[in-house]
Amino acid sequence: MSELQQQEKQLADRQSKLQKKLRHEVGRAIGDYQMIEHGDVVMCCLSGGKDSYAMLDILLNLQKRAPIKFDIVAVNLDQKQPGFPEDILPAYLDTLDVAYHILEKDTYSIVKDKIPEGKTTCSLCSRLRRGTLYGFAQKIGATKIALGHHRDDIIETLFLNMFFGGKMKAMPPKLLSDDGANMVIRPLAYCKEKDIAEYAELKQFPIIPCNLCGSQENLKRGAVKDMLNQWDRNYPGRIETIFTAMQNTSPSQGVDRNVFDFLSLQRDADAPLSGDVAESDLPAFDFLDTTNNGHINLDEAAKIDIVTTYKP
Secondary structure, eight states, X not given: OOHHHHHHHHXXXXXXXXXXXXXXXXXXXXXXXXXXXXXOEEEEEEOSSHHHHHHHHHHHHHHHHOSSOOEXXXXXXXXXXXXXXXXXXXXXXXXXXXXXEEEEOOHHHHHHHHSOTTSOOHHHHHHHHHHHHHHHHHHTTOSEEEOOOOHHHHHHHHHHIIXXXXXXXXXXXXXXXXXXXXXXXXXXXXXXXXXXXXXXXXXXXXXXXXXXXXXXXXXXXXXXXXXHHHHHHHSTTHHHHHHHHHTSOOGGGSOOTTTSOOTTOOXXXXXXXXXXXXXXXXXXXXXXXXXXXXXXXXXXXXXXXOOOOOOO
């Protein structure tokens, strides 16, 4: 086997391994949140970026193996950005066994007219895009709208809302629209961006850059992304821990009166002492012995026997 053949085999093996990993994570997210059910028509929203390409690729792969039957329809919204290569997505989709639609709506002109030069355009752009896609989903009878947001997007959104919006809010893996007419799913919710980026490169997806908002250097999301990437380099595993924490929230241990009824809390005067408040159940104390650079553990039977009470 020549050196070139060896390299090609290594790339093919890596691509296969990544595909299996992403497929497993997407399948797990779909199962955990019941994203796709038998008979669903899933509208996959394609932007031309790596994430949506990977999402469509993995969903088509899963469709062949799933124990349930569901249809996939790919949809791209051409927002009439100057220089947008209109031929790339249709040419790519023609190579796949999937129904697709290319929508055209000049949201670019609306955004440029409403947003001052130098300001972030993403918010208005996404609202206009979402409204168009929601309406089209109903028109074609789609029961689920699949977006390509991944795990890193979800975490970044959490910190964006914390730092700049004063809210503990992120992107849910599954969301019902405000009017109740559309169900949005994010099948890549468990997938790492770096895995998706590598997979997209190996698959050679025809990436279309977003020149309307993606190139703005002053985006707050970019700053949050840099912060998280720095954490990931300095403290491996921290990003995974943050995402796990988002799946293990405790409203009673927070401070939000809207999600936990603190005002109705009442102590039970007749309740017996137990657990962490009972003197008889207190664990052995552990004192640091600085002299011996070790620990001195008191006898487990040691209890608080004398309480001195001062009365003025």
